Amino acid sequence: DIQMTQSPSTLSASVGDRVTITCRASQSITTSLAWYQENPGKAPNLLIYEASSLESGVPSRFSGSGSGTEFTLTINNLQPDDFATYYCHQYNSYAHTFGQGTKLEIK
Amino acid sequence: EVQLLESGGGLVQPGGSLRLACVASGFDFNFHAMNWVRQAPGKGLQWVSGITIGGHGAYYADSVEGRFTISRDNSRNTLYLQMNSLRPDDTALYYCAKSVDIALTNRIDHWGQGTLVTVSS
Numbered sequence: 664d665i666q667m668t669q670s671p672s673t674l675s676a677s678v679g680d681r682v683t684i685t686c687r688a689s690q691s692i693t694t695s696l697a698w699y700q701e702n703p704g705k706a707p708n709l710l711i712y713e714a715s716s717l718e719s720g721v722p723s724r725f726s727g728s729g730s731g732t733e734f735t736l737t738i739n740n741l742q743p744d745d746f747a748t749y750y751c752h753q754y755n756s757y758a759h760t761f762g763q764g765t766k767l768e769i770k
Numbered sequence: 771e772v773q774l775l776e777s778g779g780g781l782v783q784p785g786g787s788l789r790l791a792c793v794a795s796g797f798d799f800n801f802h803a804m805n806w807v808r809q810a811p812g813k814g815l816q817w818v819s820g821i822t823i824g825g826h827g828a829y830y831a832d833s834v835e836g837r838f839t840i841s842r843d844n845s846r847n848t849l850y851l852q853m854n855s856l857r858p859d860d861t862a863l864y865y866c867a868k869s870v871d872i873a874l875t876n877r878i879d880h881w882g883q884g885t886l887v888t889v890s891s
């Protein structure tokens with residue numbers, strides 16, 4: 664199976680900051696990568712797909728980039744609702760895999 | 771509105787079995803690949819299994835291969851997960867998750883609220 668290594672596991676930031684989360688695949692997944700936001704007690708919410716496409720309804724302060732094995736999620740001008748856990752997800756193979764998650768905390 | 775309603779979770783002893791179900795509405799179930807994803811308490815997301823639109827292609831994470839079976843009944847808009855030989859490390863919230871289109875190799879765009887499976891003696 665394709666392994667997804669996500670970093671950092673925890674990130675502390677303040678409202679208004681810009682943050683970046685990285686995900687590395689163990690082999691090329693072209694651009695078959697999505698990013699999700701998860702809040703406690705709620706199901707994950709799709710933010711980005713195909714590495715850089717913004718899901719409908721998601722604020723434009725969220726952006727994604729990368730291809731092959733290296734991917735990033737960037738959040739500009741952090742808002743209070745953005746403090747949550749983020750996961751990358753590869754769907755290039757029939758056996759999908761997720762990154763370990765990044766918890767974004769208020770500094 | 772897309773809705774995915776899971777059921778069938780509960781407390782089961784190690785070695786036991788459970789069958790999860792997910793009733794889908796708000797979209798044409800026949801034309802979407804489907805998945806199960808789980809989340810152990812305090813842990814991250816783990817993809818468990820996926821199934822093609824006709825049900826003939828089924829894929830599993832290594833950790834559940836040979837113990838779990840995914841299936842679907844398109845006439846009932848229902849996805850299933852038969853779980854046998856359950857182990858304590860199968861304890862998790864199990865989500866039903868819809869792929870965006872017919873392809874299993876595509877993103878998940880909707881999730882249910884999950885059903886909790888607890889494996890303990």
